[in-house]
Amino acid sequence: MAAISADNHGLRLAVRYAVLILIAIIFVFPLVFMLMSSLKPDQQLLQDTASLRAFLPVGDISLANYSAAFDRAPVTLFIFNSVVVTGITVVLSLLVCSMAAFAFVFIGWRGREFLLTVILATLIVPFETIAIPLLLIASKLPSIGLDGLSTGWLNSYHVQIVPFIADGLTVFLFVQYFKDLPSELIEAARVEGASWPQIYRRIVMPLAGPVLATAAILKFLAMYNQYLWPLMVVQEEGYRPVMVGLQYFFQQNVAWGEVMAYLSMITVPVLAFYLYLQRAFIASIASTGVKG
Amino acid sequence: MSSKFQRSNRAGWVMAGPAAVLIAGFVILPFFFAIALSFTNQRLISPNPTEFVGLANYRQLLGMAVLTVDPVTDDAGQVVMKDGAPEYPSLRSLTRNNPDYPHLQGMREWSSFDWGQSRVYILARDVVFLTAIVNTFIFVIIVAPVQAGLALGLALLINQRMRGINIFRAFYFMPVVVSIVVVSLLWRFIYDGDSGLLNNLLGAISFGAIPPVDWLGNPSTALGAIIAMSIWQAVGFHMVIWLSGLQTISPTLYEAGAIEGASKWQTFRYITWPGLRNTAVLVLIVITMQAFALFAQIDVMTNGGPLDSTQTIVFQAIERGYGKQDISGGSAISVILFVIVLSISLIQRWLTRERT
Amino acid sequence: MTQMKWLAGAALAAAAWSGAAQAQTTLTMWYHGAGNEVEAKIVDQIIADFNASQTDWKVEMQSFPQAAYNDSVVAGALAGNLPDILDVDGPVMPNWAWSGYMQPLQIDEAAIANFLPGPKGYWNGQLYSIGLWDAAVALVTRQSYLDELGLRTPTLDQPWTKDEFMAALEAAKASGKFEYAFDPGMAWTGEWYPYAFSPFLQSFGGDIVDRTTYKTAEGVLNGDAAIAFGEWWQGLFANGYAQAAQDPADRDSGFAAGKYAFSWNGNWAAMNTLSQFPDTVFLPAPDFGNGPKIGAASWQFGVSASSQHPEGASAFIQFALQDKYLAAFSNGIGLIPPTATAAAMTDNYKEGGPMAVFYDLTKAQALVRPVTPGYVVQAKVFEKALADIANGADVAATLDAAVDEINADIEKNGGYGH
The missing domain is CATH 1.10.3720.10 (MetI-like)
Structure with missing residues (x-):
């Protein structure tokens, strides 16, 4: 009896892993294709797409595409710019939006309902449709720099950051999550005389690990993949981010190997960020535990 | 539930304020700008002055019409048959420079079906x-x-x-x-x-x-x-x-x-x-x-x-x-x-x- | 951390540099060649030579990837932030000039008297832009293909007629040697369509817009000639001579891989093809009834309307027009030098050079795209119409719709100043 159920258990486990692995293959194969292609010369890369060789490091393998990509464009600079802009925006966004969501969920105040509705409605506005008016606004904003007061936010990091700190989606993520938190905790803290900022900092945010991770990765992706806006407001190469940099590789005859190498390189920071978040995310769940 | 919403106008506005101001300035304001533009003839690039055009842009996008066309008849009033089916006047001859149908000028076929002897066209300004x-x-x-x-x-x-x-x-x-x-x-x-x-x-x-x-x-x-x-x-x-x-x-x-x-x-x-x-x-x-x-x-x-x-x-x-x-x-x-x-x-x- | 230091160092160096060069007035310049190393090198050389040649001006360049360039300029203009010198694709120039982005060049007409017509950008009778090269398109094939298929080699004096061209495609198709007989370049969406395909329409006797008034497309884009063109165009795909949905990689390397018998391609790709097949020949466009035509005009330089120093900007542009630079561009990226003297200095375009035929092609067949600010929109409309017809859309209805859209646009823009 015991032997049979152990066998059964082993078989079921094997099936489970088989399913998990099959699904994993479906999700990963284009990325394997990208990585492998980045190692191949153009001619071979294109021929290999017709067979399983597309996923294997076979043939004339080298890092030549990577060095060629560095010759063609300042890859490190682009990645650096994107990481700076994205990193700062994510941190500020989490702070500003979680505070707002806290106010919407836990505090009663005049204008709360109206404001939340308006902010949620902004979710619907695709960025592309407000880009031109936004450009006109950004080009009139004052800025204080080393050379004193001037107008126009073009060619800077802040023009790529500030407009994106607060957005409806991030607020919405926090609001939905906060609604699930036990309100007794907040009430108890109020009774004990804690101020709102104290409750935000000491009680709510320590419980917000999962939503922080979700909001952070979503914001990270949105910012890292910015194309239209930096194209409009950045004319100096020094501030250019990765997605605009991608266009350097689309010349008359596209060097697909270099494209794949560049794509592989710009994907690494995002993957690293996610893996880091996933660890932090699991740690935060393990540490808070008490929920619901 | 209601205890959740302990009132504090100041705390609420202070904490929601930064997000509200940023969204108002960088999303809502430009969106209102875009709404205003949609009632004008503003071009991305143009030396011409901007004019208010009311709903013209919307009419251009959403304008639709229904047109019923009778088959072509010969002098004797008989329906002309072509390949075993009644022949209809070409849509092009009706919607282009046809003084009888000025309101259809520039419209295109969105879909059509036959209704008895007639053919019904659903026309759209912007297919x-x-x-x-x-x-x-x-x-x-x-x-x-x-x-x-x-x-x-x-x-x-x-x-x-x-x-x-x-x-x-x-x-x-x-x-x-x-x-x-x-x-x-x-x-x-x-x-x-x-x-x-x-x-x-x-x-x-x-x-x-x-x-x-x-x-x-x-x-x-x-x-x-x-x-x-x-x-x-x-x-x-x-x-x-x-x-x-x-x-x-x-x-x-x-x-x-x-x-x-x-x-x-x-x-x-x-x-x-x-x-x-x-x-x-x-x-x-x-x-x-x-x-x-x-x-x-x-x-x-x-x-x-x-x-x-x-x-x-x-x-x-x-x-x-x-x-x-x-x-x-x-x-x-x-x-x-x-x-x-x-x-x-x-x-x-x-x-x-x-x-x- | 090292990155930070490096940036700080670069900033300091830049500051020191600008301090040292105080005597010269800085002219900013935008250029579309980011990511193209050969091109960048030549432009950098011209700028360095110019800056060293005199003490009044110092040109500083920002380069942009080509695919993002036009949008960047428009955004820059909307934000009131244009450079002194910018480069502009020839057919787009009237749009920018009309919009007040550019001002006429202050260049001595004598300096460009011997230029091919394509690189000279005129709008409203004034010179707004000038190109350091021109580009041309030819029917690319191999002498061995022509011999095997038993085809007459067409010449500038005696190009193929429509029937001869179609017979050639049929012969290539019947030979069974090729995946497709003809590669028009369908994968190159965008400006390639009007640039490469509208000359076919013009050779049929139609056009994108009526060039006598520039106020309507009625009758020229949907007239009998245009419909004949549309039917012919659709037939290319319907009869299996060409592929409507082409893989971009096939466009880049399909001819070299022997997939196509004939490829409609530009001279910028010619050097690659020649190195692949030494017997490559570049044939003139077929004559579809109204003379053989190919497109003209490529990227050109101009001065922005907001420039405080148009005389300096013009001085730079005039400096760049020297034959040695024209020849350098040609040698570097295979473009056509705009003067005969520069052509003589190049490897490919000198008398008897392997690509000299392009120079003659441009001289004999080139027709600029409609010179109107409306061209930017008309090009998009035309592109969509051709893609739709290739995919089987009704020819007359599609061309009618294109005409309506072009006319509505012209009306919305108050006639574009014509």
């Missing part, structure tokens, strides 16, 4: 835009439930205690971390009509019985191909949202369920699903919004073609506003999209309202 609306709706209607459902399935699958489960979680999430532009570029190779991976795979599985299909070049498969790729790309993201929802369900509830001897389905139905309520609203709304904003895939893969089979609302807004320098027309499309999505999310909210 491409109407096609874009229909395509967008098809996309949303398929992507929203399929993606949400698959993502929930994955989340449940991945939410078990198994060795190495984190690795799988990371793998499933991987398409999300790759930019949609990059993904679209990669999938162009997969969907390629001659030497594409998909065709080779299908050919190999079926021992050559399935002939190669030009997935993106064929009007009947292009939108489907883009739908499949879009689901593949974003499903991992919604899996993570579902997961964070699953994590908020107290383990004690599951323990209680186990003690009661609940089956797997019962556990899901009565413990998991009710616990995912807010998450479900979130996932559905986020997917719907993202689906309505469909643009990058189209821009990289098909440019709206072949034969308008992948035109979408946002692609049209951008194609006009930037490509054709018609910023007022593009803004009008944005406003129409806003109204559509707002109505849908109000309905969604009403359907998912808390019945207390």
